[in-house]
Amino acid sequence: MSGPDEANDTPELPQADVIPRSRWRMQLVWLVPIVAVLIGGWLATKAVLERGEKITVSFKTGEGLEAGKTKLKLKDVDIGIVEAVMLSPDQKRVVARAEVTRDVANLLVDDTRFWVVRPRISGGTVSGLGTLLSGSYIDVDVGSAKKSRRDFVGLEAPPVFASDMPGREFTLKSTGLGSLDVGSPVFFRRLRVGQIASYQLDPDGKGVTLKVFVNAPYDAFVKADTRFWHASGVNMEFDANGLKVETQSIVSVIIGGVAFESPADTTEDIPAGANTRFELYASRGDAMKQHDRIVDRYVVNFTDSVRGLTVGAPVDFRGVVIGEVKAIYTRFDRGTRRFSIPVEVEIYPERFTSRYQTGAGGRLHENPRELANYLVANGFRFQLRSGNPLTGQLYLAFDYFPDARKASIDWDKTPPELPAVPRTLQSLQDSVTRLLTKLNAIPFEAIGNDARAAMKTTNSLLSRVDKNVVPKAHDTLVSAQSALDSANNALQPDSSLQQSTEEAMRELTLTASSLRNLADYLQQHPEALVRGKSEQKP
Structure with missing residues (x-):
């Protein structure tokens, strides 16, 4: 134990100054959580600032759609991803909720289009083969509208052309679709210049409306009078030059197509505007026919068969087509109790003109009715004629028949009725009858x-001839045969008559020689006839 002395020896310690502790003094240990909070806040702020736009796209089916995997692409660049796939409230469609990047949010306008890219075969083209390995994705085509939109209805098939593709769209009206489909090609002078964009049945069900897209610069060749026609299959025609086969390409034969061209005598130079409406004809021949502005409708009544005559058959005037058949009916006359076949025709007066005649627009007569009355009164009639012996098709001929019965036109009927004469075959049949x-x-x-x-009388006469005349004729023939045998024996080389004849001929020859010598001597010595022959001196 220490005593008092030891306590005095201990040195005194300095007194510590008490400094008050600051309430805001930061400890280093808090620096890490503060930095972590700052980084988290910055990341959260960045996430909020960079968060994309939420959109929904509805489809008929969810084929190829997977939440968290299916991407949205614009020009093959990823712009978003599908976050969820669900059914619509009415359970009739599939809704894909997706998020797109903020830098393309301004492209989400009213006419932007979405569709699922998967392997497809349509219109002769194959698309989406790359998705066999990478999987389906939603492709985007940005529209040109100004109004923004976030809820879209997806397309069930890819659009034929992109919104930014140069060219123009036109409307075609047709009675039927034929072999056409979305994506079918459009040809101009056998070059593929566009495709069918869409088609739909008309509300009245009497036709089909098609949308075709012609790429630039070929869209400039579509004029106001351009003609469109079905280019599907092979068009075969018989004419004076033989068989004529026309087709656009092998592709058009297989999958169909549309072709267009302007008439050779066109005067239109200004291209047609977008969405201009055109008629889609069945063939090039129908499309390139002359389209007449003036059409007169008549009825021609036939009593003979019109088998082989079809609607659209030409009305021919000595090789020039002046009209066509529009309808064929049957008629029963209660007065005569007979059937007839009225054929309704359209006549184009503009073709029945003289190009070398001036005035009245080149028409043959200023008054068409007066001209028709004059032609009928002077023997012009309609007649059925065979146009093609191979197919049996008929056409109507308007020609002059001098022996036709007198007839006139009743202009009070609607349409007026023109007279006809039976066809040549029918006339021959009537003559045979x-x-x-x-x-x-x-x-x-x-x-x-x-x-x-008469035959009995002839037979009796021949019997008497056999009994009386024949025996005598037989004896006469036997005698004639004997005379001919004698003459033949006399003419044989070793017969006495033949030898005597030869000796007589030799004597005649010697006599003729002596007479010739005497004549020569008398010619030289004519005095010998008086004096006689003088003797020659030696």
């Missing part, structure tokens, strides 16, 4: 009886 009628009137039975009586 009249001939058979006359033949039936001949009394062949009485003539046969008379012929049999």
Whole structure:
């Protein structure tokens, strides 16, 4: 134990100054959580600032859509991803909720289009093969509208052309779709210049409306009078030059297509505007036919068969088509109790003109009715004629028949009725019928009886000839044969008559030689006839 002395020896310690502790003094240990909070806040702020736009796109089915995997692409660049796939409240469609990046949010306008890219075969083209490995995705085509939108209805098929593709769209009206489909090609002079964009049935169900897109610069060749026609299949025609086969390409034969062209005599130079409406014809021949402004409708009544005559058959005037058949009916006349076939035709007066005649627009007559009355009164009639012996097709011929019965046009009827004459074959049939009628009137039975009586008389006469004349004729022929045998024996080379004849001929030859010598001597010595032959001196 220490005593008092030890306590005094201990040195005194300095007194510590008490400094008050600051309430805001930061400890280093708090620096880490503060930095972590700052980083978290910055990341949260950045996430909020960079968060994309939320959109929804509805489809008929959810094929190819997967939440968290299916991407949205614009020009093959990822712009978003599908976050959820669900059914619509009415359970009729599938709604895909997606998020797109903020830098493309201004492209989400009213006419922006979305569709699922998957392998497809349509219109002769194959698309989406790359998705076999990478999976389906939603493609985007940005529209040109100004109004923004966030809820969209997706397309069930990819659009034929992008919104920014140069070119123009036109409208075609047709009675049927044929073999056309979305994506079917459009041809101009056998070059593929566009495609079918869409089609739909008309509300009245009597036709089809198609939308075609023609790429630039070929859209400039579509004029106001351009003609469109079905280019599907092979068009075969028989004419004076033989068989004519026309087609656009093998593709059009298989999948169909549309072709267009302007008439050769067109005067239009200004391209047609977008969405201009055109008629879609069945063939190039129908499309390029002359379209007449003046059309007169008449009826031609036939009593013979019109088998082979079809609607659209030409009305021909000596090789020039002046109209066509529009309808064929049947008619029963209660007065005569007979059937007839009225054929409704359209006549184009503009074709029945003279190009070398001035005035009245080149028409043959200022008054069409007066001209028609004059032609009918002078023997012009309609007649069915065969246009193609191979197919049996008929056409209507308007020609001059001098022996036709007198007729006139009743202009009070609607439409007026024009007279006709039977076709040549029918006339021949009528002639044969009249001939058979006359033949039936001949009394062949009485003539046969008379012929049999005459034959009996002839047979009796021949029997008497056999009994009396034939034996005498036989004796005469035997005598003639004996005379011919005697003459033949006399003419043989070793017969006495032949030898005597030869000796006589030799004597005649010597005599002729002596006479010739005497004549020569007398010619030289004519005095010998008086004095005689003088002797020659040696």
